[in-house]
Amino acid sequence: MQFVNLLVVRLIQTILVVWIVVSIVFIVSRLIGNPAQSLLPFDATNEEIEAITERLGLNDPLIEQYGRFIVDAAQLDFGYSFHRTGAAIDQVGSKVLGTVKLTAAGLVVALALGLPLGLLAALRRGSPIDWLARVIAVIGQATPSFWLGLMLIFFLATRVDWFPTAGAEGFRALVLPAIALGLLSAAGFMRLTRSGMIDVMNTDFIRTARAKGLTERAVILRHGLRHALIPVMTILGIELGRLIAGSVIIEVVFSWPGIGRLMIESIFQSDYPTVQAGVAVIAAAIALGNLLVDISYRYIDPRIRTAEL
Amino acid sequence: MAARAAEATVEMRPRRRLRRPRHMRRWLLVMPPLSVMLIFLVFGIFADLIAPGDPGHTNVLARLEHPVFDGGTSEHWLGTDHVGRDIWTRIVHGARVSLIVVAIVVPGAAIFGTTVGLVAGWRSGKLGQLLMRYVDVQLAMPAILFAVLLGAALGASLTNVILILLVWTWTAYARLVRAEVLSLKEREFVLASMAAGASNFWIMRKQLLPNVFNTVVVIMTLEIPIVIVAEASLSFLGVGAPVEQATWGRMITEARNYLTQAWWVMWMPGIALMLVALCGNLVGDWLRDLLDPRLRNLG
Numbered sequence: 001m002q003f004v005n006l007l008v009v010r011l012i013q014t015i016l017v018v019w020i021v022v023s024i025v026f027i028v029s030r031l032i033g034n035p036a037q038s039l040l041p042f043d044a045t046n047e048e049i050e051a052i053t054e055r056l057g058l059n060d061p062l063i064e065q066y067g068r069f070i071v072d073a074a075q076l077d078f079g080y081s082f083h084r085t086g087a088a089i090d091q092v093g094s095k096v097l098g099t100v101k102l103t104a105a106g107l108v109v110a111l112a113l114g115l116p117l118g119l120l121a122a123l124r125r126g127s128p129i130d131w132l133a134r135v136i137a138v139i140g141q142a143t144p145s146f147w148l149g150l151m152l153i154f155f156l157a158t159r160v161d162w163f164p165t166a167g168a169e170g171f172r173a174l175v176l177p178a179i180a181l182g183l184l185s186a187a188g189f190m191r192l193t194r195s196g197m198i199d200v201m202n203t204d205f206i207r208t209a210r211a212k213g214l215t216e217r218a219v220i221l222r223h224g225l226r227h228a229l230i231p232v233m234t235i236l237g238i239e240l241g242r243l244i245a246g247s248v249i250i251e252v253v254f255s256w257p258g259i260g261r262l263m264i265e266s267i268f269q270s271d272y273p274t275v276q277a278g279v280a281v282i283a284a285a286i287a288l289g290n291l292l293v294d295i296s297y298r299y300i301d302p303r304i305r306t307a308e309l
Numbered sequence: 310m311a312a313r314a315a316e317a318t319v320e321m322r323p324r325r326r327l328r329r330p331r332h333m334r335r336w337l338l339v340m341p342p343l344s345v346m347l348i349f350l351v352f353g354i355f356a357d358l359i360a361p362g363d364p365g366h367t368n369v370l371a372r373l374e375h376p377v378f379d380g381g382t383s384e385h386w387l388g389t390d391h392v393g394r395d396i397w398t399r400i401v402h403g404a405r406v407s408l409i410v411v412a413i414v415v416p417g418a419a420i421f422g423t424t425v426g427l428v429a430g431w432r433s434g435k436l437g438q439l440l441m442r443y444v445d446v447q448l449a450m451p452a453i454l455f456a457v458l459l460g461a462a463l464g465a466s467l468t469n470v471i472l473i474l475l476v477w478t479w480t481a482y483a484r485l486v487r488a489e490v491l492s493l494k495e496r497e498f499v500l501a502s503m504a505a506g507a508s509n510f511w512i513m514r515k516q517l518l519p520n521v522f523n524t525v526v527v528i529m530t531l532e533i534p535i536v537i538v539a540e541a542s543l544s545f546l547g548v549g550a551p552v553e554q555a556t557w558g559r560m561i562t563e564a565r566n567y568l569t570q571a572w573w574v575m576w577m578p579g580i581a582l583m584l585v586a587l588c589g590n591l592v593g594d595w596l597r598d599l600l601d602p603r604l605r606n607l608g
Contacts, residue, residue: 142587245451
């Protein structure tokens, strides 16, 4: 019962977060002044501007505009794109798959690199592997992702022709963006796995597991790693948010067809509705991702299932 | 002062032989990154003396000139970019832009975040809860989204960058300072002051603030490379500093089209950025271990 209560509270929180973000989007949209000017040709008369302003509902009281904006946003209606044909949300919708693909690939890289390295580093402290892991962690955490992406392009796509420099054609095109995106999170996962494993391997139940004659493999994987992964689960939500946000930059670096690149292009085309829709969709995705991760790790670890939020 | 306090806690533990050499080794290890950060500081402050030329000066006759160690002349020792601007001059002046952003954002966010953290920790009831809920919302949302939004609405400007980074970095201070205050509140010296009738403001200023000071300094140091990278990322995307300003991010963006024919145009600012980010991190880690090792598991 408490678990259900908790779910409801977290769901309300998620909606609250999205609501706040959409409100910020509205406030910022009022900062740009009258979009009628950018919709009409330069030599438009005052009457024409006035007509458009009236049609867009910009003469209504601010609170009314805000209410309408929230109601529309709840139905995913952000108006028509200024630059492309069709609704802004459809522009964003057509790019969702690209961003999801990239983010998922980044997460796979982060986990596939972070967990084994962290595990090995913890089991062989002070060994060359531990050193390698630490160097990767420091570099991964310090290097800006866009610069990492450009270095990968330089060495692996222009010096040697192993991967394409841009675009999303085929599996090979996914490799470099996924690495550039995932390395930062890999460093985080690695550090937590390492410290978690070191803590766990000194506990009594590991000694018991060894004493009852389990193979070292079973001790490490079934008893040790499972416990070491709990802290990793707790930051999964944060890392997921980071990956989604990071994809904006990586998409620009690799000309990857996703929401991030669409948003940046739309900025330079003064296509404000598309930017709004993109920001709202990404914010909602992050909030939802956080919610799912939160629920799933509470489900996996009964001890924190009913703990404080 | 702070260093002596850290040493004192070390002395209280059973003396281990490894302690001292290890500290000294770390001292030696931190010298190179510390020097890099100092050079960055000097470049930023004295940019006009170190590279007196105009970073925006173009020369179509000297486009994509090689750096001096790759067959170029000493006139442009790091080469020139696609419109003939001197890369060395632009890097030095780019350091100035980064430094300005850091010099405003880091102390500004520290002051605001610490104040909020002190209040939220001291008044941990409704007010504290409300403040922390807001911090959580903001931590869940990446700065870049709002940078994109503001960039779209207001256009590129350095003021926007500073504003966005200020709004987005104060939460780190607030969260950690609040956590510290929550435990300090239960300590005897604070309880004694409360019993003696000290005002809230006096306790915060004289007792809480000095005790969270180390934590704040450590976070500030750790935030320096984060802010530098964030500024460069925004400039890279074109929502940072305006076009006419020489920034590392902008230089890297513009160099992308010349990647195959003129490697140095992209690599020079890239190396500068990578070096400063890496060294900033190393210095931050070192200071954290020295002043406040409990912060080690900070995300």
